Amino acid sequence: MTSVRTAFARKGDPMLGRIDVPALLKAAESGFPSWVPVLQNVRHTVVFAGSVLALAATVLA
Incomplete structure (x- = not known):
């Protein structure tokens, strides 16, 4: 989770900064x-x- 946040922050994109990373990862994992x-x-x-x-x-x- 921290690595995803860090990668998003590194991009400097304000849209990525607004993403709820835990919710995103939970939604992705629930698809498997x-x-x-x-x-x-x-x-x-x-x-x-x-x-x-x-x-x-x-x-x-």
Whole structure:
């Protein structure tokens, strides 16, 4: 949320300055299905585990 506010402020656009960022983000998040956070966690776990396996393979090679 802070990064969005900072990005909007950096633009210097008075219209962006009037946007209620928490309401905007809540509306955007509500457009996604409820299973999206679960899918994101699975993706992060797979990527992390793959990275660990790649590092282990590199060290053992």
